[in-house]
Amino acid sequence: MWYLGPIPLRGYALSIICGIIIALWVGRKRYAARGGNPDVVLDAAIVAVPAGIIGGRLYHVITDNHKYFCSDCNPIDALKITNGGLGIWGAVIVGTLAVWGYLRFKKVPFAPFADALAPGVVLAQGIGRLGNWFNQELYGAETTVWWGLEIYYRVDEAGNYAPMTGRSTGEVIATVHPTFLYELVWNVAVFVFLIWMDRKFKLGHGRVFALYVLSYTLGRFFIENLRTDEATMIGGLRVNAIVAVVTLIVAAIVFFSLKKGRETPAQVAGGKLGSAVDDAASEVMEGAARADAKVKASEEDS
Template identity: 40%
Template sequence: MLLSASTVLASIPSPPINSWDFSIFGVGISIKFYALFIILGIIIAVIMSNRTLTKRGAEPWVIVDICLIAVPLAIICARIFHVLTHYSFYFGPEQTDPWAWAKIWEGGIAIYGALIGGAIGAWLGCKWTGIRFWTFADAIAPWMLLAQALGRLGNYFNHELFGLPTDLPWGLEIEKDNPAFPAGLAEGTLFQPTFLYEIIWNVIGVVLLLWLGRKLSMQWGRLFAVYLIWYSAGRIVWESIRIDPSDIILGLRTNVWSAIFGVVIGIVILIVQRRHLGQEPSPYQDGRGRKDVVSSQDTPEDFVDLSEPTATLDDESTSAATSTAGAGSVPTAG
C-alpha cells in the first residue's frame, strides 16, 4: 500500500523554488536553476576536457574553439529531437499554439538530440582546429556524464521527470497541483526519484570511465563508446519507470528506443575501432603533438613534443670540433 507523506519515516521533499528571481531597474528577471546547472555542467566539462587534451599534446584551450560550434548545435538539436519524439504534444489536435514547438524556454530538450548535434558540431570544430575527432570524444566522455548528472539536479528543482508511485522511504514528494501528478492518486503519494537514480548512475560512470582511461588503452573513440553504453543502459531502466507523457512506439517510450540505439551504436564503435588496438593516436589529424596518455605509469619524458626538431650543437662549436686534427666528425645530439 502506498504511504502518504504524513506517515512515512522519510522522503525527499521537492524544492520550494526553481528559479532565482530579482529585478534590475524595475525589470523583473527570472533565472531558472535548471539553466544554471546546465551551464555549470558545460563549464566543468570544458575545463576538465581541456586538461585532458592538453596532456595529450593539444594546444591549451583549443576545446573552446570546438565548443563554439558544438554547444549551439547541441542545444538546437536537443530541442528538435524532443519535438520530433513528442510530436503529438506540439502538433496534435489539442495544441492551439502554432509556435509551441519553438518555445524552448518552457522546457523540453533531449540528451540524445544534444549528442547528435554536439557530435556534428564537434566534428566540424575538430576539422577546423585540426584536432582528431575521436581524441576529443574520448577526452570529453567522462565529463559529459558529470554534466548530465548536474542537469538532473535541474529536473529536481523543476519537480519533473519523476517515476512510478512508491512506498520506499526515499520517495519523492510532488505537489498535487503539479500538471504531471497522475489523476486518481491521493495527495501525499510519493514517487520514484528517477533524477536521483540517474545522478548516482552517472557519477559511478564518471569514476569508471576515468579508471578505464588510465588503466586500459581506451582510445580511438572506445572510451566514448563505453560512455554511450553505460549512460544508455541506465537510461533504459530509468526511462521505463518514468510517468511523464511520452509518445509510444511498439509499446516503448521514444526515449527508451533512443537509449537502445545508444547501446547499439556504442557496441558498434567498440567493435569497429578494435582495428586501432595498440596504436597511440596523436591529438592532431596530421600526426603532430605529443604522445597520447594511456597509463598512469607514463613519465614526463613521454610528453616530449615530437613535432619539434631535435637539439643540435651550435655552428661555432661544431665547426671548432670538426677542425680538430684527427678528431673526425662529431655527431650532433640525437
C-alpha cells in the first residue's frame, strides 16, 4: 500500500481495477464481433462489479464465519471489506446472476453475452492474482525451486510486524511456492484456450462460458491443494477444493448438454433490433422464394 497524500493506494485494488478494464475491453470487442451492442457491456459492468464485490464478500464471510461470529469476534468486522477477504466463487456467482437479471430486463439474450465476456473474465482473474503478490499471501509450502517466492519480514515505524503496510527489514522469512502465480499462469492459459476453441468450433449458446468454468475449476482444484494458508476445512479437505470439484462436474454436464453452433447476429442482439433483423431476413427469403417460383412457372409455360 502506498499513499498519495492522505489517499491510500492498495496494490490489490489496483490489480483488480486493471483486470476489470482489460476484461471490459476484450468483452466489448468480442460481443460486437458476435453482433451485440458493445455499450451493453459497459452497462452490465455497472451492475456486475458491485454485485461481484458483494458476492465475493458474502462467500468469504460464510466460509470463514468463525472469524466474525464467535465469542471473541465482532460481527461488524464482516462489513469491513478493506480488511481483506473476497472469494472469487461468490464474486462470479452473484455477478453473473446480477448481469442475467439486468439483461433479462433489457430483453437481451444472456448466453451470447456470457460467451463473449468469459475469456476476458478469466484473464481479469489472473491479473487480479497479482494483488496476492503485493499482499504476500496465498502461497504454498516452503521450497528450494528457483522460482520460489521469498517472503520478507516487514515492520511499521514502531517496529511491529506489518506484512502489507510495513517496510522490509531484508530478512527472508521463508521461500515458498507462489501458488497465486500458478493460478495467474493457468488463467492466462485458459484465456488462450477459450479464444482458440471459440474460433475453431464456433461455440455459442453459453458453451464458452461453461468451458471457462470447467477449465478454471480444473486448475483451481490442484492449485488449491498446494496452498498452506489458513482455510476452512470439511472432512480434511479445503472447502474451496470441494467447491471446485462440484462446480467442474456441473460445468462439464452443462457444456455437453447445450446446443452446438453459434447464434446469428440477430439472435445475439435480441430485443426489438433482433426481431427487426429476423423479420427483414424472413421477408428477403420469402421474396427470393416467390421470385424463384415465378421463374419456374415461366420456364414451364415456355
